[in-house]
Amino acid sequence: MFTRIEDFALEWTGEAELTASVLDLLTDASLGQEVIEGRRTQWKDGTLFESVVINKEAWLNGSSLRYSIMHQSHHRGQLTVLMRQAGLQLPNVYGPTYETWIEEGVTPLA
Numbered sequence: 324m325f326t327r328i329e330d331f332a333l334e335w336t337g338e339a340e341l342t343a344s345v346l347d348l349l350t351d352a353s354l355g356q357e358v359i360e361g362r363r364t365q366w367k368d369g370t371l372f373e374s375v376v377i378n379k380e381a382w383l384n385g386s387s388l389r390y391s392i393m394h395q396s397h398h399r400g401q402l403t404v405l406m407r408q409a410g411l412q413l414p415n416v417y418g419p420t421y422e423t424w425i426e427e428g429v430t431p432l433a
Contacts (some may be wrong), residue, residue, distance in 0.1 A: 366384050366388075370384055371383065371384045371385035371388070372384070372385065375387075399416070403416075
């Protein structure tokens with residue numbers, strides 16, 4: 324548990340820098356290569372209906388891709404809450420934000 328905002332901010336910054344360093348290593352070529360020989364390769368349209376067992380439950384590959392998008396969206400939502408609480412400008416992800424409407428002189432819906 325954090326007991327000081329400064330400690331939280333310091334750890335957040337460190338973790339963000341670590342994430343950026345991982346992403347910086349990715350290239351178009353590295354994203355196109357096989358993950359681990361014999362373990363799993365990139366899916367193609369025909370393999371989206373194949374399933375694998377995850378936690379004793381069969382998951383279609385296509386469903387796993389859908390879940391990945393939903394999971395990313397969930398975390399993006401968490402980030403926007405934190406950003407708003409911090410007074411930061413939010414990006415217009417699915418359209419204008421409340422603040423964007425106000426900045427443009429439009430009365431936002433209540």
